[in-house]
Amino acid sequence: xxxxxxxxxxxxxxxxxxxxxxxxxxxxxxxxxxxxxxxxxxxxxxxxxxxxxxxxxxxxxxxxxxxxxxxxxxxxxxxxxxxxxxxxxxxxxxxxxxxxxxxxxxxxxxxxxxxxxxxxxxxxxxxxxxxxxxxxxxxxxxxxxxxxxxxxxxxxxxxxxxxxxxxxxxxxxxxxxxxxxxxxxxxxxxxxxxxxxxxxxxxxxxxxxxxxxxxxxxxxxxxxxxxxxxxxxxxxxxxxxxxxxxxxxxxxxxxxxxxxxxxxxxxxxxxxxxxxxxxxxxxxxxxxxxxxxxxxxxxxxxxxxxxxxxxxxxxxxxxxxxxxxxxxxxxxxxxxxxxxxxxxxxxxxxxxxxxxxxxxxxxxxxxxxxxxxxxxxxxxxxxxxxxxxxxxxxxxxxxxxxxxxxxxxxxxxxxxxxxxxxxxxxxxxxxxxxxxxxxxxxxx
Amino acid sequence: xxxxxxxxxxxxxxxxxxxxxxxxxxxxxxxxxxxxxxxxxxxxxxxxxxxxxxxxxxxxxxxxxxxxxxxxxxxxxxxxxxxxxxxxxxxxxxxxxxxxxxxxxxxxxxxxxxxxxxxxxxxxxxxxxxxxxxxxxxxxxxxxxxxxxxxxxxxxxxxxxxxxxxxxxxxxxxxxxxxxxxxxxxxxxxxxxxxx
Numbered sequence: 001x002x003x004x005x006x007x008x009x010x011x012x013x014x015x016x017x018x019x020x021x022x023x024x025x026x027x028x029x030x031x032x033x034x035x036x037x038x039x040x041x042x043x044x045x046x047x048x049x050x051x052x053x054x055x056x057x058x059x060x061x062x063x064x065x066x067x068x069x070x071x072x073x074x075x076x077x078x079x080x081x082x083x084x085x086x087x088x089x090x091x092x093x094x095x096x097x098x099x100x101x102x103x104x105x106x107x108x109x110x111x112x113x114x115x116x117x118x119x120x121x122x123x124x125x126x127x128x129x130x131x132x133x134x135x136x137x138x139x140x141x142x143x144x145x146x147x148x149x150x151x152x153x154x155x156x157x158x159x160x161x162x163x164x165x166x167x168x169x170x171x172x173x174x175x176x177x178x179x180x181x182x183x184x185x186x187x188x189x190x191x192x193x194x195x196x197x198x199x200x201x202x203x204x205x206x207x208x209x210x211x212x213x214x215x216x217x218x219x220x221x222x223x224x225x226x227x228x229x230x231x232x233x234x235x236x237x238x239x240x241x242x243x244x245x246x247x248x249x250x251x252x253x254x255x256x257x258x259x260x261x262x263x264x265x266x267x268x269x270x271x272x273x274x275x276x277x278x279x280x281x282x283x284x285x286x287x288x289x290x291x292x293x294x295x296x297x298x299x300x301x302x303x304x305x306x307x308x309x310x311x312x313x314x315x316x317x318x319x320x321x322x323x324x325x326x327x328x329x330x331x332x333x334x335x336x337x338x339x340x341x342x343x344x345x346x347x348x349x350x351x352x353x354x355x356x357x358x359x360x361x362x363x364x365x366x367x368x369x370x371x372x373x374x375x376x377x378x379x380x381x382x383x384x385x386x387x388x389x390x391x392x393x394x395x396x397x398x399x400x401x402x403x404x405x406x407x408x409x410x411x412x413x414x415x416x417x418x419x420x421x422x423x424x425x426x427x428x429x430x431x432x433x434x435x436x437x438x439x440x441x442x443x444x
Numbered sequence: 445x446x447x448x449x450x451x452x453x454x455x456x457x458x459x460x461x462x463x464x465x466x467x468x469x470x471x472x473x474x475x476x477x478x479x480x481x482x483x484x485x486x487x488x489x490x491x492x493x494x495x496x497x498x499x500x501x502x503x504x505x506x507x508x509x510x511x512x513x514x515x516x517x518x519x520x521x522x523x524x525x526x527x528x529x530x531x532x533x534x535x536x537x538x539x540x541x542x543x544x545x546x547x548x549x550x551x552x553x554x555x556x557x558x559x560x561x562x563x564x565x566x567x568x569x570x571x572x573x574x575x576x577x578x579x580x581x582x583x584x585x586x587x588x589x590x591x592x593x594x595x596x597x598x599x600x601x602x603x604x605x606x607x608x609x610x611x612x613x614x615x616x617x618x619x620x621x622x623x624x625x626x627x628x629x630x631x632x633x634x635x636x637x638x639x640x
Contacts, residue, residue: 084505092507358446359562359608361527365450379450414610418527421467422449425525425582428508429451 004061005053008068012047015072019043022079034115038139039075046071077143078117085120086146089421090154093386094144094164097235098129100337101168102140114140120148125247129163131170142167152410154417155393158243161236165228181332183227186271186325190316192226192263195219205313206258214260222263226317229268230275234329237341238281239390241272242299242397245306255306256314266314273307274322276300281343289350295398344388352384352392352419357399359407362389362419363426381426389419445590446529455584462541462584466523466564469512470501470612482625485618497614511578514549514571521612523564525582532560533595536588538567544585548573551586559593563609 002010019039023032046068053060083091095116102114114132126147132140144163150156169175187193191201195215202208210218233240248255248265255266276282282300287293333340344352352362366380393416396402397409447461455462485497501521506512514520530536536557540550552568567586571577579585618625 083507084503088505088507358529360446360529361448363449364446365448367450367456377453379453381449381451411608418610422525422527425464425508426449426451428582432509 003055004058004065005050005055008050008061008064009047011068011072012043012050015043015068015075018072018079019075022075025079034139035078035117035141038115038141039071039078041138042071074141074143077119078141081117081119083118085148086118086151087154087157087417087420088118089417089424090157090386091118091144091146092424093420094157094160097339098142098144098164098167100339101164102131102142102171102174112139114142116142116144118144118146120146120151122148124149125251127157127159127163127247129160129167131167152414152417154420155239155390155397155409155413156243156246158236158239158387158390159232159247161232161240162228162244163232164235165231166224168231169224169227177332178227178329181328182230182325183223185328186226186230186317186321187223188321189318190321192219192223192316198222201316208258210260218260221261225262226268226271229272230322230325230329233272233275233279234326234333235339235341237343237387237391238276238299239387239394241276241303242394244272245269245303255310263316264314266310267316269303269307270310270315271317271322273303274317274319275326276303277319278323278326284343284346287346289346291350291353291399291401292346292395294400295353295395298398298400299394338385341387342385344385344391348382348384349388349392349395352389353395353399356392356396356412356415357401357407359411359415361415361422362392363422383426384419384423386420386423389416389423392416445531445534447526447588449526451582457587460587460589463538463565463567463586463588464525465567465579465581465583465585466525466611467506467508467581468523468611469504469506469569470521470614471504472500472519473502480617482618482621485616500614506581508581511580513576513578514569515576516548516571516574518571519552520569521614522567522569523609523612524567524586527564528557528588529562530557530559530590533593534590535559535593536561536565536590538565538586538588541585541587547577548575549577549579549585557588561607563607564611566609566612 019036023036025032046064049064050068053064055061095118098116099113103112124147126145128143128145130143130145132142144160146157147153168178191197198219199210199215202210229244232244248268251257252265255269256264258264282296282304284296287296330340351364355362355364362384363381366382367377368380370376370378393412396407396412402412450456450461451464455464504512512520528536538551538555538557544551548571550570550572552570557565565586565588569579569585
């Protein structure tokens with residue numbers, strides 16, 4: 001048998017080789033150097049600890065073994081991260097959004113920002129963002145997981161808004177604030193105020209009795225799930241709902257299935273509907289476009305109907321509390337860059353929907369005459385928020401005018417994906433334009 | 445007509461619009477297939493046909509400001525960054541930009557875009573020079589000029605097999621030419637000189 005300390009020493013050397021092997025690949029998010037340095041720093045730290053750990057201290061050796069195991073797992077997953085397996089334009093925008101939520105310290109240099117890598121797994125329900133709850137080194141590494149078969153299904157990817165909520169909860173300070181200002185308010189007066197209230201509700205509704213640790217676990221998890229639903233809605237906007245319903249309906253079509261990890265789907269629908277009503281997205285004033293009214297109605301009506309049939313015992317949260325929690329979360333999100341979703345104006349949305357229905361991406365460069373004496377023309381590429389593209393994408397899906405043979409769901413998804421890519425091109429161009437030296441030798 | 449995104453006015457010339465390199469490349473894989481065989485395109489078994497076509501190319505996706513290298517003598521199918529939708533009375537003609545041609549970058553022959561076409565344009569890039577060429581998504585590498593045609597052209601003739609392409613892919617080189625391809629050499633010997 002290998003002695004534990006010797007085994008770990010050997011494994012540290014193996015991981016060093018593994019890490020060097022990853023240099024053969026270009027990592028998904030174009031930051032291979034940062035990943036390498038971070039993993040190398042962690043490995044160096046663990047190797048140093050292995051060198052000095054007392055052979056007889058099995059508890060510490062066990063802890064080190066767990067950390068080395070985790071590092072090996074992380075490096076292997078990073079190595080297997082290939083941008084060709086997922087929609088990387090979407091991955092980039094979701095990364096930007098998640099970064100706004102989980103910067104270690106707004107005033108700190110960006111060198112401390114967490115690192116994100118993306119991977120694709122089999123299965124439809126594998127959407128996840130795995131946060132590191134406690135940084136082993138300077139920077140946390142997050143793994144965002146997409147379903148492999150949904151490479152271009154960007155309309156469904158909005159469900160990741162919920163997962164970013166879990167990321168926010170993984171940050172101790174932020175979690176404290178979110179718990180106090182949002183989750184507690186959201187669940188006030190519900191069975192989720194205390195574990196004993198939850199137990200009573202579970203007995204009444206499901207004839208379920210949970211033991212102490214299991215009850216505490218369900219209590220914490222369920223509370224977080226409600227919060228993440230609200231979070232997803234507020235950062236992703238209306239396109240969160242059809243994605244959410246599409247996936248959850250497959251998992252639990254009645255919405256009342258018992259699960260120790262997630263609250264009943266019905267109660268979550270009910271909460272989201274209350275938030276939606278408060279946000280006013282359903283009865284959107286200013287929508288004069290016939291082009292929008294029909295698909296908006298087709299998108300929201302089934303949810304409304306579904307929620308109206310939910311029995312009272314599943315309408316767990318007080319709509320007034322939902323309203324208060326929504327307002328509180330909006331206030332918190334406002335200080336996180338552009339994280340909070342803001343509705344587009346109807347003209348902009350109508351333009352995107354029309355472009356998609358015409359079978360073209362949303363970004364449409366316009367050539368306009370300059371004002372004043374100069375007759376020179378200039379280009380206008382109005383920036384489009386990716387969430388507006390996805391909202392418009394869903395409206396195109398629900399639109400009666402869509403030719404379902406010519407413009408399949410897959411094609412709309414791909415047009416939305418392409419639109420996000422075009423926006424990335426425009427942003428990259430604008431961001432680096434000033435830095436470009438002026439060319440002195442222009443030829444055709 | 446729809447052609448977007450256009451990132452700068454310099455992209456628009458007197459008689460043409462420059463096209464930019466998109467974010468994907470299909471590179472012919474040296475070990476993929478021994479030779480191009482038209483018969484492989486007409487196998488009736490879906491696995492065989494698809495496998496032959498897919499194994500011929502390595503697919504690379506790259507973000508903006510990441511390079512891919514085109515080695516001398518190699519062929520790459522790449523998409524344009526731009527999406528284009530032509531009216532039914534306009535055809536497009538795609539050619540290389542001369543500054544790139546002088547570096548050895550050739551854009552091969554399939555340069556007519558049908559009236560009514562909607563999608564990305566696939567460019568067949570080859571490096572005719574002696575040294576590798578580094579390419580970056582977003583660079584202007586080709587140009588398209590437009591010509592009026594009879595308004596009925598798009599209705600009258602068959603639509604391109606690449607209509608509404610989102611990415612480059614291999615075409616079907618035996619489409620409508622199957623009569624000339626001996627798909628089964630054994631049967632060919634037996635039926636020589638006879639009507640099938």
